[in-house]
Amino acid sequence: xxxxxxxxxxxxxxxxxxxxxxxxxxxxxxxxxxxxxxxxxxxxxxxxxxxxxxxxxxxxxxxxxxxxxxxxxxxxxxxxxxxxxxxxxxxxxxxxxxxxxxxxxxxxxxxxxxxxxxxxxxxxxxxxxxxxxxxxxxxxxxxxxxxxxxxxxxxxxxxxxxxxxxxxxxxxxxxxxxxxxxxxxxxxxxxxx
Numbered sequence: 001x002x003x004x005x006x007x008x009x010x011x012x013x014x015x016x017x018x019x020x021x022x023x024x025x026x027x028x029x030x031x032x033x034x035x036x037x038x039x040x041x042x043x044x045x046x047x048x049x050x051x052x053x054x055x056x057x058x059x060x061x062x063x064x065x066x067x068x069x070x071x072x073x074x075x076x077x078x079x080x081x082x083x084x085x086x087x088x089x090x091x092x093x094x095x096x097x098x099x100x101x102x103x104x105x106x107x108x109x110x111x112x113x114x115x116x117x118x119x120x121x122x123x124x125x126x127x128x129x130x131x132x133x134x135x136x137x138x139x140x141x142x143x144x145x146x147x148x149x150x151x152x153x154x155x156x157x158x159x160x161x162x163x164x165x166x167x168x169x170x171x172x173x174x175x176x177x178x179x180x181x182x183x184x185x186x187x188x189x190x191x192x193x
Contacts, residue, residue, distance in 0.1 A: 004064075005068060006057055006066065006068070007026070007027045007068055008028060008030050008053045008057035008067055008069035009070060017169060018174070022193075025068075028057050030057050032049070032052050032056060036082075041078070042073050042075035042080050043105055043107075043122075045073060046072065046107040047109075049071040050107035051107075051116075053070075053109065054067050054068070054109035054111045057111075058111035064112075069109045070106055070174050071106070072170075074103070074149030076102040076103075081093050081096075083146055084145060090139060090144035090150035091150075093150040094130055095135065097151075098127055101125065101127075103122050104166075105121075106121055106171075107120040108174070108175070110182050110186060112186050117185055121178045123166025123167055124163075124164070125153065125164050126162050126164075128160060134159065138159065141155075152172075153172065154168075154171075
C-alpha cells in the first residue's frame with residue numbers, strides 16, 4: 001500500500017503539477033504568517049516558510065503520510081516580492097520588474113516517517129519593458145493576485161516575459177526534478193505514488 005500524499009498548499013499550480021505526475025494526494029493547506037523577518041534573505045525566507053508549512057501540516061497527519069510543501073518568492077536585488085495584497089501593489093511589483101532580470105526561488109519541504117528534506121531551486125526570469133497599456137491589460141486579467149511577483153509565467157503573464165533560465169516548474173511553483181530527487185533520498189519510489 002502506498003503512503004498517502006498530503007499537499008500542504010492552496011496553489012492550483014502545485015496541484016496541477018502533482019496531477020501531471022499522476023500522484024494521488026489530498027490537499028491540506030496550512031495557515032501561517034508568511035511575513036519576512038527584518039533583513040531576511042530571500043532564500044532563507046522561502047526555505048523557512050516552506051519548512052513551516054510542512055511542519056504544521058505534518059503535525060495533523062499520521063507520520064506514514066508524505067507531506068509536500070513549497071513556497072515561491074521573487075527576488076530583485078535582494079528585495080522579496082511575495083503575493084501582492086491588492087492590484088495597486090501588483091502594479092508596483094510589475095513596474096519594478098519591468099525590463100529587468102530577477103530570480104525566482106522555490107523551496108520544497110517533504111516530511112515522511114519522522115524524516116524530513118528541505119531544498120530550494122532558483123531560476124532567472126527576464127521581463128520585457130512593460131508599457132502602461134500592457135500593464136493595465138495584465139492587471140485586468142486578475143491573474144496577479146495570489147502570485148509571487150504578481151505574474152504567472154504559465155498564464156497570461158507569459159506576455160510579460162522574454163526569457164527563463166532554469167526550470168520553468170521552479171517559476172510556476174514546484175520544481176519536479178528537485179521534488180523527485182528529494183522523495184528518492186527519503187527512500188520513496190515516485191513510481192509507487
